Each structure stands twice: as structure tokens, then as C-alpha cells.
Amino acid sequence: MQPPPETRRDAAENAQWSSIGGEKVILLSASTWGSITMATPLLAHLGSAHLVSMVFSRVLIGLLQGVYFPALTSLLSQRVRESERAFTYSTVGAGSQFGTLVTGVMGSLLLDWCGWQSVFYFSGGLTLLWVCYVYRYLLNEKDLILALGVLAQGLPVARPSRxxxxxxxxxxxxxxxxxxxLSSACSFFILLSWLPTFFKETFPHSKGWVFNVVPWLVAIPASLFSGFLSDHLISHGYGTITVRKSMQVMGLGLSSVFALCLGHTSSFLKAVVFASASIGLQTFNHSGISVNIQDLAPSCAGFLFGVANxxxxxxxVVGVxxxxxxxxxxxxWTCVFNLVAVISNLGLGTFLVFGKAQRVDLSPAHEDL
Incomplete structure (x- = not known):
């Protein structure tokens, strides 16, 4: 008996990962950008060529990090069941938030204690430690040698499907x-870029470590809770798209309400609470739109996530x-938070009206519409 059409289609589409593999793409990209980060202080002392080398290294890091999340998305869409995707992806998001938090706190301390070079050594070294962990538990030496050989040849072993x-x-x-x-990323980057300046100008006597740490500390359990809640609801019979849209109502709708409140408070404590609530609720997007992309096109989720990201x-960049x-x-500052609310609710409204969870990567004869 032949496998169902969608299974055959997935096997064909996923051939693009058979030559290297999502795990190895993640490991190779992370190890390279970690090494470049650690070498950045050395590149800054290359004489007249230091500016060119620094720019090239930052562009290369961007390219390497650009394949990381698409590869991760493709990997999760292939190996994680629909009812478990939200918690898995949210756990990854929480880990990213934790890494950002640790790097931010330690980076600030190292900058004062040891100079700017130590920040690059620390963040690059942290990345390489994570790579060692992945290599230890997800890969073996034979897998890595094969992946490096494929990259050296410049051509994939299996011809990727279109x-x-x-x-x-x-x-x-x-x-x-x-x-x-697009809306969730734009709103996030605006808050990420302007919140420290907002607190510094509005509350000049406040302690920087409070408003730079507390919101991101809240984001870690919020991300884990959103994933658990999403998968729990789906496993108890709630429709997938209903759950995804509910997560987006929290991640884009309710988070923008707290962002609006930031522009109408003169209390430092309330401002920290509002900022923490807004940033924390934005992590619900991990259980909404981020996994909805895997719902729509599991056979090419990496490509679709790359486009969206x-x-x-x-x-x-434009929003900032x-x-x-x-x-x-x-x-x-009210105008900035109004901008966040407008962008968030435009994305939310579009998703509520047109969002679906049925697959769209199948041939028309096999689509479940």
C-alpha cells in the first residue's frame, strides 16, 4: 500500500534537509557566528582594513543567524506533533529570552569591569558552549563530518524540491x-529599541537594571505558559485556528493595551508593570503566528518563516x-506607544479575518479547506 499523498509530498519537500539536516544547519551556523563574535575584538585592530572587516563580519553574522530560525521552524514542523508545537516553540523562545537576559546583565557588568572586548568574548563563548551541548546530545562526529563535506562540495546530495x-x-x-x-516583529523592535530611552528620560533617577531586566525576566515564564496553554486547549478539543487566534489576541491585542498605558503614567512602578506585561504578552505570539506557519505549510515551513521573518x-527597522x-x-512618548498599538492591531485584525490552520502546501486535489 502506498503512503498517502501528503506523506509522499512531505518526503519530497523535505529532501532539501536530507543532505545536511536541520540540526546540523543550526549547529554549523551557530558555531560560525559564535567564533566570529569572539574574533570581533581582533578584527578591530587590523589597521586600515578594520572597518571593512568589521562590516563584513556583521553582515556574515546576520546571514548565519538568518538561516537559524527557518531551519529550526522546518525541524519542528517535521518532528513535532501539532498538539505539541506551541510549547516546544515557546520553550525555544523562552530560552532565547533567557540568553538575552543573561547576556544583557553580564554584558553590562563586563563592560564596566573588563572593557568592551570582554562582552564579545563572553557572548561568543556562550554561543560556542551551547553548540557543544547540541553536538553532545543531538549529533555525532560522523554526522558533522558528513555535513561539512556536503558544504565543501557546494552542492546538496539530494536535489531540493521546488x-x-x-x-x-x-x-x-x-x-x-x-x-x-510583520506586525509582531515591528512592535517588538520598537519597544526593544525605545523602552530604555523612555525610562531614562521619563524617570531619570530610576535604576537601569530594573527596567532593563524585569520585563525580560517576566517574558520567560510568560512564553512557557503560553505554549502550555495553547497545546492544552488543542489537546482538549478546541480548534487549532481558534487557539492560534486567541494567542494572537493576547500577543498583539492585549499587549498593545499595556503599551498604551505606558504613555499615560507618571509612576515608575506602574511603568515597569505595564512594560513587563506588554513584553510578556508579546511572547504569546510564539504560540500563535509562529506555529501557525508550521500549520499552513509543514513541508516548507522554513522557507515561509524566512519570508515572514x-x-x-x-x-x-522602519518602525524604529x-x-x-x-x-x-x-x-x-505617547505617539510612540500609539504607533505600537496601531501596528499591532492591524496585524491582529488581518489574522482574525483571514487566518486559517489548514495546510496550503498540498496539491489542490488534496487540500483540506
Whole structure:
């Protein structure tokens, strides 16, 4: 008996990972950018070529990190069941938040104690330690040697199947996912970039470690809880798309309400609470739109997430610049938080109207619509 069409299709589409593998892509990219980060202080002392080498190293790190989350998304879509994806992805998100928190706290201390070079040594070394852990528990030496050999040849062992571009981007649910991811990333980058300045200007006598640490500390359990709640609801019979949309209501809708409150308080304590609630609730996006991409196209989730994440990063740059312009033009932080609310709710509204959880990467004859 032949396997069902969708199984055969997944096997064909996932051939792109058979030559190297998602785990090995993650390991190789992380080990390379970790090494480059540790070498950054050395690159700064290359004489007249230091500027070119520094720019090239940062571009290379961006490219290497660019394949990390698409590879992770593809890996999870292939190996994790639908009812467990949210918690798995949220755990990864919580780990990322924890790494950011540790690096931020230790980076600030090292900057004062040992100079700026120590920050690069620490963050690069932390990345390489994580790579050692992945190598120890997910890979063996034979796997890694094979992966390096494939990369050295410059050609994959198996010919990758073509991504169904037209089929994917004819679906409103795909555009809704991209739009929602764009909105969540843009809102996140605006808050990430401007919250420290907001606290410093609005509450000049406040302690920096409070507003730089507490919101991100809250984000870790919030991310884990969102994943647990999402998978729990799905396992108890709630529709997948209903749960995904509920997570987005929290991640984009309710988080923007707390962002708006930031512009209307004169209390430092309330501001920290509002900022923590907004950042913490944004982690619910890990259980909403981030795993919805895996629902829509598990056979090419890495590609689709890469498109959505790239759009989100570009939108984040524009959003941060626009936020800075509004601050200069109006002198009011309320405009920045209003901008966050508008962007978040545009993405939320689009996802609520057009979002779906049915697969769109199958041939028309086998789509479950």
C-alpha cells in the first residue's frame, strides 16, 4: 500500500534537509557566528582594513543567524506533533529570552569591569558552549563530518524540491500569517529599541537594571505558559485556528493595551508593570503566528518563516526609525506607544479575518479547506 499523498509530498519537500539536516544547519551556523563574535575584538585592530572587516563580519553574522530560525521552524514542523508545537516553540523562545537576559546583565557588568572586548568574548563563548551541548546530545562526529563535506562540495546530495511559490502566496491565510508576523516583529523592535530611552528620560533617577531586566525576566515564564496553554486547549478539543487566534489576541491585542498605558503614567512602578506585561504578552505570539506557519505549510515551513521573518525585520527597522521621528517631531512618548498599538492591531485584525490552520502546501486535489 502506498503512503498517502501528503506523506509522499512531505518526503519530497523535505529532501532539501536530507543532505545536511536541520540540526546540523543550526549547529554549523551557530558555531560560525559564535567564533566570529569572539574574533570581533581582533578584527578591530587590523589597521586600515578594520572597518571593512568589521562590516563584513556583521553582515556574515546576520546571514548565519538568518538561516537559524527557518531551519529550526522546518525541524519542528517535521518532528513535532501539532498538539505539541506551541510549547516546544515557546520553550525555544523562552530560552532565547533567557540568553538575552543573561547576556544583557553580564554584558553590562563586563563592560564596566573588563572593557568592551570582554562582552564579545563572553557572548561568543556562550554561543560556542551551547553548540557543544547540541553536538553532545543531538549529533555525532560522523554526522558533522558528513555535513561539512556536503558544504565543501557546494552542492546538496539530494536535489531540493521546488517551493510552490504561486500556490502559497495565492492563499489569504499565508498573507495573513506574514502580515501578523510583520506586525509582531515591528512592535517588538520598537519597544526593544525605545523602552530604555523612555525610562531614562521619563524617570531619570530610576535604576537601569530594573527596567532593563524585569520585563525580560517576566517574558520567560510568560512564553512557557503560553505554549502550555495553547497545546492544552488543542489537546482538549478546541480548534487549532481558534487557539492560534486567541494567542494572537493576547500577543498583539492585549499587549498593545499595556503599551498604551505606558504613555499615560507618571509612576515608575506602574511603568515597569505595564512594560513587563506588554513584553510578556508579546511572547504569546510564539504560540500563535509562529506555529501557525508550521500549520499552513509543514513541508516548507522554513522557507515561509524566512519570508515572514525577513519582512518583520525590515518593518522593524522602519518602525524604529518612525518612532524616533515621532519623538523628535512631537516630543511626546505617547505617539510612540500609539504607533505600537496601531501596528499591532492591524496585524491582529488581518489574522482574525483571514487566518486559517489548514495546510496550503498540498496539491489542490488534496487540500483540506
Amino acid at each position: 517551493v510552490p511559490w504561486r500556490q502559497l502566496f495565492r492563499k489569504p491565510s499565508v498573507w495573513a500569517a506574514v502580515c501578523s508576523q 525577513t519582512a518583520g525585520a525590515l518593518a522593524g 526609525c518612525l518612532g524616533g521621528y515621532l519623538i523628535e517631531a512631537t516630543g511626546s
